[in-house]
Amino acid sequence: MSASFTIALDAMGGDRAPDIVVKGANIARKRFPAARFLFFGDETRVQPLLARYRALAKVSEVRHADHAIKNEDKPSAALRNGRGSSMRLAIDAVGKGEAAGVVSAGNTGALMAMAKFVLKTLPGITRPAIASFFPTMRGETVMLDLGANVQCDAENLVQFAVMGNVFARTVLGVVSPTVGILNVGSEDQKGHEALREASALLREIKLPGSFHGFVEGDDIAKGTVDVVVTDGFTGNIALKTIEGTAKLYAEFLRATFSSSFLSKLGFLLARPALNALRLRTDPRRYNGAIFLGLTGIAVKSHGGTDALGFANAIGVAADMIVHGAIARITEDFADIGQGAIAIPQAAGK
Amino acid sequence: MSASFTIALDAMGGDRAPDIVVKGANIARKRFPAARFLFFGDETRVQPLLARYRALAKVSEVRHADHAIKNEDKPSAALRNGRGSSMRLAIDAVGKGEAAGVVSAGNTGALMAMAKFVLKTLPGITRPAIASFFPTMRGETVMLDLGANVQCDAENLVQFAVMGNVFARTVLGVVSPTVGILNVGSEDQKGHEALREASALLREIKLPGSFHGFVEGDDIAKGTVDVVVTDGFTGNIALKTIEGTAKLYAEFLRATFSSSFLSKLGFLLARPALNALRLRTDPRRYNGAIFLGLTGIAVKSHGGTDALGFANAIGVAADMIVHGAIARITEDFADIGQGAIAIPQAAGK
Numbered sequence: 001m002s003a004s005f006t007i008a009l010d011a012m013g014g015d016r017a018p019d020i021v022v023k024g025a026n027i028a029r030k031r032f033p034a035a036r037f038l039f040f041g042d043e044t045r046v047q048p049l050l051a052r053y054r055a056l057a058k059v060s061e062v063r064h065a066d067h068a069i070k071n072e073d074k075p076s077a078a079l080r081n082g083r084g085s086s087m088r089l090a091i092d093a094v095g096k097g098e099a100a101g102v103v104s105a106g107n108t109g110a111l112m113a114m115a116k117f118v119l120k121t122l123p124g125i126t127r128p129a130i131a132s133f134f135p136t137m138r139g140e141t142v143m144l145d146l147g148a149n150v151q152c153d154a155e156n157l158v159q160f161a162v163m164g165n166v167f168a169r170t171v172l173g174v175v176s177p178t179v180g181i182l183n184v185g186s187e188d189q190k191g192h193e194a195l196r197e198a199s200a201l202l203r204e205i206k207l208p209g210s211f212h213g214f215v216e217g218d219d220i221a222k223g224t225v226d227v228v229v230t231d232g233f234t235g236n237i238a239l240k241t242i243e244g245t246a247k248l249y250a251e252f253l254r255a256t257f258s259s260s261f262l263s264k265l266g267f268l269l270a271r272p273a274l275n276a277l278r279l280r281t282d283p284r285r286y287n288g289a290i291f292l293g294l295t296g297i298a299v300k301s302h303g304g305t306d307a308l309g310f311a312n313a314i315g316v317a318a319d320m321i322v323h324g325a326i327a328r329i330t331e332d333f334a335d336i337g338q339g340a341i342a343i344p345q346a347a348g349k
Numbered sequence: 350m351s352a353s354f355t356i357a358l359d360a361m362g363g364d365r366a367p368d369i370v371v372k373g374a375n376i377a378r379k380r381f382p383a384a385r386f387l388f389f390g391d392e393t394r395v396q397p398l399l400a401r402y403r404a405l406a407k408v409s410e411v412r413h414a415d416h417a418i419k420n421e422d423k424p425s426a427a428l429r430n431g432r433g434s435s436m437r438l439a440i441d442a443v444g445k446g447e448a449a450g451v452v453s454a455g456n457t458g459a460l461m462a463m464a465k466f467v468l469k470t471l472p473g474i475t476r477p478a479i480a481s482f483f484p485t486m487r488g489e490t491v492m493l494d495l496g497a498n499v500q501c502d503a504e505n506l507v508q509f510a511v512m513g514n515v516f517a518r519t520v521l522g523v524v525s526p527t528v529g530i531l532n533v534g535s536e537d538q539k540g541h542e543a544l545r546e547a548s549a550l551l552r553e554i555k556l557p558g559s560f561h562g563f564v565e566g567d568d569i570a571k572g573t574v575d576v577v578v579t580d581g582f583t584g585n586i587a588l589k590t591i592e593g594t595a596k597l598y599a600e601f602l603r604a605t606f607s608s609s610f611l612s613k614l615g616f617l618l619a620r621p622a623l624n625a626l627r628l629r630t631d632p633r634r635y636n637g638a639i640f641l642g643l644t645g646i647a648v649k650s651h652g653g654t655d656a657l658g659f660a661n662a663i664g665v666a667a668d669m670i671v672h673g674a675i676a677r678i679t680e681d682f683a684d685i686g687q688g689a690i691a692i693p694q695a696a697g698k
Contacts, residue, residue, distance in 0.1 A: 136597065147533055150541065182586060216589045217586045217590035217593060218590065218596070222597075233541070236566070240568075243567050245591050249630065251486060256622045266615040266622075270616060271615075272612070276605065
């Protein structure tokens, strides 16, 4: 059995907290027997929930937090007034080395701001990015940024490309990842100035794998590249458009199978295969966005997810911990810092 | 039977021209018995194809064009050197009143530039936009701009909102359309400056229907609003992300049904319902993007579509003609011009 590791959980973050946080931890516990959990939140609410799961309670500890960050709180206010919040205390546990990673389903902006403040960015990174991976025709593709940085310059995009490349190698196990920049056409003259500048820079610098050039919206699902680089505005729109389209398709399919007696019978026969499809496309499976570029592991779960979805977000953090991802990312960026890839200077800022 | 109308077709535009253009026109002819067609292209290639469809040939005329705009041609070059091209001659036919609309599966940028040059924008419109509609949980939603304008200011976005509103009323028949601006969150402080400014302007001006505020990527498929307004960069990414995700889902479904004997049998039983689903989500059904804001009807077909897809693009043009959409849009913008909505001034430009 591998060495145990601890994950800090913001027990009060998300629409159905603390219930789904405790239930989710119990699901994750079965998958990661080496995991221990530190719950931060309202003790009077978390303890009774935890008492229902004896095996989970054995590997868990609850630390009281007297308030929680609200969804409508601005990141700056959360930073100023949220020092005693469940989210902040969970992040602090990573900062102090008590936990190897933190998972929260709470306010994204507040989590990002506090994680950045407490955990700091890795050397060479100006702005951390939110990354997640998606099912494709070929396997899985990482996309970043998904919403941390609404406006990005070429330098930010180049850093995202390097981080995404490292992530694909360390977490997804792709030996030579291909990287593409999301644009409205594959021709060199397309899109914004920052995209063209980032593309020119990425053609110059040497990353493991290769730079593919520009990709378009449909290339995400095609799996044309292993890493899709974009600014946080476009990435967030693309992420949510994927989620919305997948849900629409699932709803159409549900309606199709209940449209006639024969189709209902057909559904029954195909049910095992359809259940496999549902698992494959279940948005809960892809729940858990990683804040890349920090010295610690911070994972954001969808706020509206259920226990299974939250368990998958814990799984993302656990996978990163088990793979020693931060150490490997740090090493890679140290190599880059030693002159192999001089990003900030190359961008001429 | 309604009065006949003529549609000009760029017979040389698209990956599989002129074959799919002629075949597509033959499919459209059956749906629109009042339609007549003017084909522009290489006579020696188009005439023999047309000869295969006697009924189509009877309502068609071929006009020779000695060259075609290439996909890699820049819009400016197409404008300068493309006067004798099949695309330009087809647009000219609308400009001269010989045809009520033009359809091309060729180079989008060239088509946009030439259509704008020949047909001119409607009074009150600074920049035309590309619009299309999408299936949603509630019906259909119009989104614009899908790629004509990579960068947009608040004034452009407000004009898109007005055009989209008119389109939803005239073509989709929505009496009181709701309009939303695509953003990364629904809160007022989210997103770029231009989005916030456009939102503030749209709260002030009075459109038929109502302004919903900001919507997110998943609201497109949810059908939260009838009209989704966005810049051409974001809109193009969203459009292609929808296409890619839908194709991925269809491919997953195909693989699911061929995964076991029982699932194959289930597929056979559910086939009529699944075929209905396929029709409902067939991207060819939604082929045909409209250039909104011009004095004439110009429709862009997907370059890689087949005859059925091209027929649907012709159908979009025919629907707009049959509904007298341009006259109604012109009237609405004339009303707006009379002071009810003073868009350019309101934007302070």
